[in-house]
Amino acid sequence: MHSLTRVSKRILQRDTVSPSLPCYNPRRGTFDYNKLAMPHYRIYRMKDSPRQQFRWAPHLSGCAALKPKEYEPRGEVQARHEYEAWQLMRDSGEPISVGDLLETEDGQLRICKYVGFEPAQWVLPEPKLHAEPESGAQPAESSVS
DSSP states (O other): OHHHHHHHHHHHHOOOOOOOOEEEETTTTEEEEEEEOOOEEEEEEEOHHHHHHHHHSOOOOSOEEEOGGGEEEEEEEEOSSHHHHHHHHHHHTOOOOTTOEEEOTTSOEEEEETTEEEEEEEOOOOOOOOOOOOTTOOOOOOOOO
């Protein structure tokens, strides 16, 4: 996790915050223009069995294809970016581990790998099509006498 720590420290040391909308306070029903709203990330924890396979698999670059059945939703975190979310969760005692996912409010997935966060997407199984026998098909006649 040394690479992730170095990268997150470098990103967190920047003072730039991407432009965002003002923060809405639902209790008061007002917007606070002095506070910027931060995105929420949904956290998905990888189940133990697939995690062991994931940890020992070679690193592949590009968008990771993930099966929803291998993950469990485990709450949310509010942060400016995924590296700040990683740091906040590490400090809370429930760190984001290799193989865990962060999902943005608009549905983009980011998977935690040894080298940092990379894009990911859900792979949904295709529905099984049951072939109906043709209605005009005749059963084969037996030629045994």
